[in-house]
Amino acid sequence: GAVVSQHPSWVICKSGTSVKIECRSLDFQATTMFWYRQFPKQSLMLMATSNEGSKATYEQGVEKDKFLINHASLTLSTLTVTSAHPEDSSFYICTSQHQETQYFGPGTRLLVL
Amino acid sequence: DQQVKQNSPSLSVQEGRISILNCDYTNSMFDYFLWYKKYPAEGPTFLISISSIKDKNEDGRFTVFLNKSAKHLSLHIVPSQPGDSAVYFCAASFSGTYKYIFGTGTRLKVLA
Numbered sequence: 001g002a003v004v005s006q007h008p009s010w011v012i013c014k015s016g017t018s019v020k021i022e023c024r025s026l027d028f029q030a031t032t033m034f035w036y037r038q039f040p041k042q043s044l045m046l047m048a049t050s051n052e053g054s055k056a057t058y059e060q061g062v063e064k065d066k067f068l069i070n071h072a073s074l075t076l077s078t079l080t081v082t083s084a085h086p087e088d089s090s091f092y093i094c095t096s097q098h099q100e101t102q103y104f105g106p107g108t109r110l111l112v113l
Numbered sequence: 114d115q116q117v118k119q120n121s122p123s124l125s126v127q128e129g130r131i132s133i134l135n136c137d138y139t140n141s142m143f144d145y146f147l148w149y150k151k152y153p154a155e156g157p158t159f160l161i162s163i164s165s166i167k168d169k170n171e172d173g174r175f176t177v178f179l180n181k182s183a184k185h186l187s188l189h190i191v192p193s194q195p196g197d198s199a200v201y202f203c204a205a206s207f208s209g210t211y212k213y214i215f216g217t218g219t220r221l222k223v224l225a
Contacts, residue, residue, distance in 0.1 A: 004156070006156075009154075032211065034211065034212065036215075041122075041217065042217060043115070043117070043202070043214075043215040043216055043217040043218070044157075044202070044204075044213075044215040045215075046212055046213070046214075049212065093156055093157075097211045101159050102147075102159065102211060102213065103159070104149070104156035104157045104158065105156050106154070106155055106156040107155075107156050
């Protein structure tokens with residue numbers, strides 16, 4: 001099946017720094033990717049839809065200036081958590097649709113100290 | 114407001130028996146539903162889906178049932194195997210979109 005990769009899988013950073021997470025579709029082209037976030041014991045929550053060559057669309061309550069999304073190519077979307085704070089610590093996961101199935105990346109666990 | 118709910122956080126089943134995982138939703142406009150399986154340290158993987166025009170979809174050991182009037186779906190795994198031990202998420206969407214609303218997951222443990 002199709003493969004979506006994420007990098008890094010784990011990141012620990014100091015409060016106030018920015019963190020970039022990459023999401024790649026390895027064997028298919030993805031004009032649209034989705035970014036989700038999951039806090040402990042909660043469900044995956046959609047943050048934004050990443051559109052290749054255009055601006056991302058954000059879900060209600062998600063700050064677009066804090067979570068910068070860039071989808072510069074058909075195989076890469078990046079999520080940058082700017083000026084990260086401890087409350088941003090979470091599990092971030094990207095997905096992409098391919099042939100009627102949505103494929104998930106393995107996720108990135110972010111810990112902000 | 115949790116639109117998709119999985120009220121059982123965990124379930125233990127003996128190997129060879131049936132596992133039944135349940136999912137309820139509140140928005141009657143949802144018309145496409147999926148189940149995902151997630152192993153530790155891995156991303157979720159697609160398991161099975163069902164559209165609202167059906168009330169049952171079967172794929173090998175996995176069957177999903179949809180009861181639209183009750184806004185309820187369930188995943189049946191029979192016979193259950195130890196390798197099925199994972200967290201199972203149900204998700205719902207509106208047709209024509211690829212944005213999904215996820216439940217909180219049910220951790221299934223199949224005992225050998």
